[in-house]
Amino acid sequence: MRVFRGIPEHADAATVLTIGNFDGVHLGHQALLKLLTGKARSLGLPAVVLTFEPHPREYFSPADAPARLASLREKLLLLDAAGVDRTHVCRFDARFATQPAQAFIDDTLVRGLNVRHLFIGDDFCFGARRQGDFAMLQAAGTQHGFTVESMPTLSVAGERVSSSAVRDALAADDLAHAARLLGRPYSIAGRVSHGDKIGRQIGFPTANIQMKHRHPALTGVYAVSVEGLAAQRIAGVANIGVRPTATSNGRARLEAHLFDWTQSCYGAHIRVHFLHKLRAERKFESFDALRAQIALDADTARQWFADNPDRLQA
Incomplete structure (x- = not known):
């Protein structure tokens, strides 16, 4: 897997993309990455992940930010093991946090990564004040020629799989439950x-x-x-x-x-x-x-x- 810091001004090839923090790369992340790599292989395009450093919650509320499940290096190793071809690590700072949603679409998705198919989580929002959503991405896809697919929530025994749920299990010393959510100890x-x-x-x-x-x-x-x-x-x-x-x-x-x-x-x-x-x-x-x-x-x-x-x- 190739790793890049930031987003290029102009993409050199089309991509199949997903966006997220991927902290811990739990079963929900793994299901999303399986969809990503499968679609990329079918289209003959690279499977690409856009992730952030630091975690947005560490930027907005450093004193209250959740414990990390994995360091950046660990996350990259797990993404590589999942078959991702490229990961772009975008610095989450004041400039990025205040970027309008439309600018993110134009500069990152269209020009920088030349997205042909985009996978997002069902709760994904983006841009300043979280103004961007699934409907906005669909409209942009119609205009610029890419498709958008939402990944439904994955549940294990009726519980939504999330990084927060893994943290809660670890904080409660329930290693077995954390392992069920992660798919591994x-x-x-x-x-x-x-x-x-x-x-x-x-x-x-x-x-x-x-x-x-x-x-x-x-x-x-x-x-x-x-x-x-x-x-x-x-x-x-x-x-x-x-x-x-x-x-x-x-x-x-x-x-x-x-x-x-x-x-x-x-x-x-x-x-x-x-x-x-x-x-x-x-x-x-x-x-x-x-x-x-x-x-x-x-x-x-x-x-x-x-x-x-x-x-x-x-």
């Missing part, structure tokens, strides 16, 4: 970086992933499987949160202790799959107390994997 991917080596000092070395955003969608201690270091996933225990015993900077970090793994993994890009919550994150009175609790967490996670051997590859 919730995971976080990132590059392993050097940390402060506290885990190594207390006998539990960890792979450290610096979080891109301050507020993760879930916090606590989990039984996890880690992908990206060996042919098979590696079982482990992970803490995601602000590490109150070790630091007071409030910066979220993901740390995973991998069972029976002794090799260096600095610089590797790994994916941590969250399978079972063990406990909430909390502050301990000493590193000795933290060491004892991590040992208990590791034993509990090992037993969970022994009781659920099929979940290691879930």
Whole structure:
């Protein structure tokens, strides 16, 4: 998949397009992307996604913005896996937020991307003050020669599949329900970086992933499987949160202790799959107390994997 920052002034080819934030690329997104790629293949055109960075809600209300389910890199990896040919990442800033709906149609859809078929969600609005809607796009399509198709809401067991529903499930520690909405266990991917080596000092070395955003969608201690270091996933225990015993900077970090793994993994890009919550994150009175609790967490996670051997590859 090719990735572009922004929209070209003039398209070099016609496209089949969809537009959205695609946070988490849940089952509803996947159904939309399947329609997109199928239509693109039938027309012999590239399947193209237009997405935004930052999330519009992060721009309008940064203090109240929802937790991200995926970083931009993770989202792009998931779009690539879904068969998308090109993704345009459009910067959501004051200029874009105040752009009239008609200008978006003219500059982005017609000139910039030369849309021939457009898929949108059933609640899609666009332009300043959300003035653009499905009817406006249909009228523009008649004028400029493209068709517009609305993707109906996808439901699982009577519930609308949405990024908000996934966040709610994770916040409620219902990993199974989040997995049903996503079509896979919730995971976080990132590059392993050097940390402060506290885990190594207390006998539990960890792979450290610096979080891109301050507020993760879930916090606590989990039984996890880690992908990206060996042919098979590696079982482990992970803490995601602000590490109150070790630091007071409030910066979220993901740390995973991998069972029976002794090799260096600095610089590797790994994916941590969250399978079972063990406990909430909390502050301990000493590193000795933290060491004892991590040992208990590791034993509990090992037993969970022994009781659920099929979940290691879930």
